[in-house]
Amino acid sequence: MDTLSTSFAPAGATSRLTARVASLPSADKALLALLFGAALLALVLGLVGGAVTALARAGALTFLPDDAYRILTLHGVSVFFYWLYLIQAALLLVLAAAENGRGLALRPLAWTGAALMLAGFGVSEWISATGTPLLYDGSPELAADDPRSVGVFALGYLLLSAGLVASAVCGIATVLQPRLRGEAGEFTSIGFALFAWAGFLVVSAIAATNAFLPGLLWALGAGPFPADHGTEWHILFHNLHYLPLMAAVLVWYVLSEHLTGVTSIHGPRLSKIVFAAYLVFVPPTSLYHMFLEPNLSESVRVVGSLLSLFVSVPTLAAFAIIVSSLEASARARGATGFFGWMQGLPWRNPAMANMGWAAVNMMIGITFAFVLIQEKLAPMLSDTFFVPGYFHFFAVGVLTQTFLAALMVILPALGGGSLWRPDLLRRMPAVVTIGLLIFGAAGITAGFMGVPRRVFDVGYGGMAPAAWPLLMALVGVGATIFAIAISVTVYGVVRTLLSLRPSGGQAPVVDWRTGSRGVCAVPAWTGPLSVAALIAAMYVFTIVAFQLIQSLPIIAIGGGHGH
Amino acid sequence: MSERHFTTRRGFIAALGFGAVSLYGAWAAYGAAPLPFGGHSGHKDAARETDADGHGGHGAAEGMAPEEFRFEHDFFVRKYAQKDGSVNPHADADAHGHEGDAHGGHGHADAGHGPGAATASGEPADLYLMAQKFAYSPDVLRLKAGQAYRFRMMADDITHGASIQLGSASRIIRLRPNVVTEQTITFTKPGEYLVYCTVYCGQAHDAMHGRIVVG
């Protein structure tokens, strides 16, 4: 096996990122520590809720129906809103401050944003635990006789939205500082990505306001019942999908440079185009969430199906940029094995392990996402466990692992301590992925068979197929495995956040920057092969789904719908 | 730079981003491609949806108001109710097989499409299924294999599902309140099929189910 001769950065050496984070003003550090801590608390609450939900579905725990759905609500609200948005706000601010090199601009606004988001967090958690269970989409029709639950639930998300706007404005002002000082004529690729991401966060807040302000007004007696909540929710839901994915890819850019010294070999312009592509491609691809809606016109269904094919364009392009840049740099330093160049990556660093396994999970998640976006398959898969079965690869495998990787790099620099037990933490992503594979395989199979996504007892008085409870038991096993592994990582990250004691040892990084001899002259096949494997997998599972739907003892004929 | 290998060129990287679009080929092979080119003729449709005007789907029934649906549903259930609580639209096929089943001056949507007439003419027979917290009306339907039925469905209170478990997979149907959804369905095999709610609708959501018995 050919191996890569790498130059490991000397122990104690700091990257540009960590040096800049370490030098932030103490007021910024305090704000960031608060936001990171709150985000981790939301993740812990969501993890507990998710694990309990999975065990209840598996039949290992029993709850009264309202309690079960309250736990499911807490899981969704905590993870999909507060963990993902709080961590995004915190990462936006810390990366913007590092980009600026002199801390945050408009600091009072950043504190105001944090206060609003934390107030929203408290309100949402409280009403989720005590009110009518509305699940994370807060559908008002579930509590038409309980305006208080609807209003308070909406208020929580609206406070979060207001805080996000404040944080995003602060982030934008911060990344503009070097230009205002005349130190830069344009953004770096990271700076531009932060600028666009912040704008997208504001749009997400607009979408949340559009979806939840009517509920609050109705609860206050100041507006009609929000009968269109389902449609408005889909817009926010779509943003909720792709905004954190853009953030995860941005974090991959940042971590790749931190862990290997490698920046894009394709130049900043292509990276900026790819980050802008998230905002260009995401809105038009949002219709596939609505394929099951009875009043969606056929023309919208057709256009939506076609556009959905483009939903992965920016993510795959960004993946290809990062992988080809790493591979070309490795080969320029002498790596010669087909995949051997990857051995030179600093896998002993838990951040690297998290990022690498996140990429694997992303490929699995995209594979099944593309089965779901076919409108003819929606009547077999939408509203089934197929949906959580595949999206946990994204939510846990990609997003959570990527953001935790960022914390493993940033928190030691922020607090002055050191990463807790890196040798243990670097093993967790593989365990998470094993758990996700069990959860996903059982969940996706259950989805193909029609198991609904939001039911605790799938027996239906003995009428359901015998495989359904068995598959749910496997879902519980998988969820338990990845929940434990994520919990270990979260524990390590929290210990790191609280740690003020620097240690001599640092998680290893490599320096491939100096090896630019002949960069790009040799092939970099890992990216194209990965995409080819992805397409092959998409074909296989799409064909399986088509074969399955054709084999059913039913001929379904549409008709009577509007055109 | 001319010495760049093509795998490290920007154009190649950008093209990789569009790689997943090639899945269109699989869609076309199954007649499910959204654009006119690719797989529309001579292929078995993805979900064997072959409505009269050339496209599948599952949409709201055009023109049927919720009030009209409720009236027709009530009439349908009353007319075909059996002693065991099930609803069997074929029970009185012999007696009521004639066309033009008008009732008290109301022009019923199933006029001319009653099961007896439908069986004879090959037209789908009209059925009405109402979903409400936390049950279906009717909750047991007795149907015949090979007969086409026009299912007219509506949620009475809040959003529900009326999905049908078919063995290896299900037909997932989402019903919005006061939106009449229409699908014409033919069961090709006899059996007992679970109908169940796939949209969370409240405390007893897990228990919301019915049956379609196909003989």
Place this chain on the structure above:
Amino acid sequence: MRMNEELWLVVAIAAVWAALAAVYALVPGLGMPGYVRVWGGGAVLFLGLAGVLVAVSRKAPRG
């Protein structure tokens, strides 16, 4: 004022979102006014951000 690619990209985002909002606004059969509000609001936002970029490039000290 130099029109670099950053400005063009932000303007392109605003243009795509504005076009989407216009489609949803002008085709009543789509029946989704929320899309007009969100994508239209996004278009205005990114147009504003393009304006910010222009203003910053004018205000920045020449070096």
